[in-house]
Amino acid sequence: MRLNQKAILYIITSLLVLIMSWEAQRSMSVTAANLVTIPDEAIRLRILANSDSPQDQWLKREIRDKVNAEITNWVIELDTIENARDVIEAQLDKIEEIVQIELNTIGSKDSFTVEFNDVQFPTKLYGNVVYPAGIYESVLITIGTGKGENWWCVLFPPLCFIDFANGDAVADAGEEQEQEEVEVRFFVVEIFQTIKSFFA
Template structure:
């Protein structure tokens, strides 16, 4: 067996596999457009707890706050104008939260603010909103220890999350699950590539031993 020839063949196969992986990555990346953190206004609502009652309250507030702010910004094209409108009407958002609490018979503190808020990565179709700080309406209900809900208020994209049945929840607890799923997917891809290389190696080896 000519091990030198075998070495060059395996090296050539390795280059082909790496090039194939690189092309796949570049193709996937070119399909998505990344949105700047300064081109969006987002909404984040922190529930008091994960109890059914607190989560229902969070969703009720979510629905009305989103509908109200969407009416404000639907026909606005300027990011600065949308920001000014939302900041100027925070008291109306506070009134919505207070009204929902009263109707639910829940004696709970809350806080509404417009600030720079941390968000995880989110994909809407071909638009990627990378993880980072965004201008956002942050509503904290009670202790703010429950699962939170978030979406994009400007340009209005919250309806995409509603269409999916609910927003993607994200906090320290479920982010670990998401990371584990992503890690499992990556490991699965690596295993597939490794098996692919091994199969080619066995094929080439068979040629030399035949």
């Protein structure tokens, strides 16, 4: 009887190891699926807030949403960076108008600039991918002094559903993955304790 109990314990332990291994592989797959790389030919959008005050950061996000929605409509069906570049250059006045409307809406007297040029970006770690510092073709919106926290994304090809500046998309996926891993660990521990109590 003692031998049979040991055999059962061995089988159950082996199954638990297999379950944990499967979960680890699945977690790695989820992480890989959520990594986003920026193509070599891309146009970015970068917005520099006036300061880090709550109001200035809120204004930055309002402008971000309006400008991003408008530009996405322009480039969503384009398949070359040349076409995207031509469309954005032709619509810079429209982008300036959007920014001005948002400033007027809240009664802000901040100055601003809208440029479409080569812009310096710092190194950014996003998930497990490092985006190196460098000069990238971008629409740059500077509000006031432009000394506040910045925000950026990729306009073409359209990747502005991801906040590369803060890594929000990967952070959300990571939180979900971490929760799943915790649940699996608790499940395994509970089974092991149950088995231990049974044989005790």
